[in-house]
Amino acid sequence: MLGMIKNSLLSTVEAWPYRVLGKGEKEQFSYEERACEGGRFAAVEVAGKPFDEASKEGVLKLLKYVGGTNDKGVGMGMTAPVSITAFPAEDGSLQQKVKVSLRIPSQYQANPPCPSDESIKIEERQGMTIYSTQFGGYAKEVDYVNYAAKLKSALGSDAAYRKDFYFCNGYDPPMKPYGRRNEVWFVKE
Secondary structure: OHHHHHHHHHOOEEEOOEEEEEEEEEOOEEEEEEEEOOEEEEEEEEEOOOHHHHHHHHHHHHHHHHHOOEOOOOOOOEEEOEEEEEEEOOOOOEEEEEEEEEEOOHHHOOOOOOEOOOOEEEEEEOOEEEEEEEEOOOOOHHHHHHHHHHHHHHHOOOOOEOOOOEEEEEOOOOOOOOOOOEEEEEEEO
16 A cells, blocks of 8 residues: 555656647647557456446556555556546446556566456557547546547547547546646547
């Protein structure tokens, strides 16, 4: 627990590597197209709970893992964003199922420590191209759903992207009161 607290308060945060391919705007709503690197991720699935509750549970498990609750007992440092895979229902609301993931820090990519919590899996993911929009504040389900709808509207019918899931991303620790960064990502097909 001490490692988790130290990790979130004192560590520098390594960003998920990406490059901007293009920018767009529609009716004063802006978005970017980005190429994100692949790599190894720690991921945990939580089902049967509302989005906000499930997300918090998954994030806490991953913070413990990167904070030292792993087979090497090593605090790895934090990466951003914490990425929550959301699964929209037909009406645009979110299903009671999420996958919370965190990119393993670069120095541990080749050989990540094994999680002590068996619900956490280490996944190898390919790079991807995404459409992204950014907003501030303490993001909740309603905010992600709202910005996903705005991004969908801004992209229109010409853009091809995955409709069965999208990513809800948070970049900041909970103790940062202002200047917060959240994003919604659609994966380009």
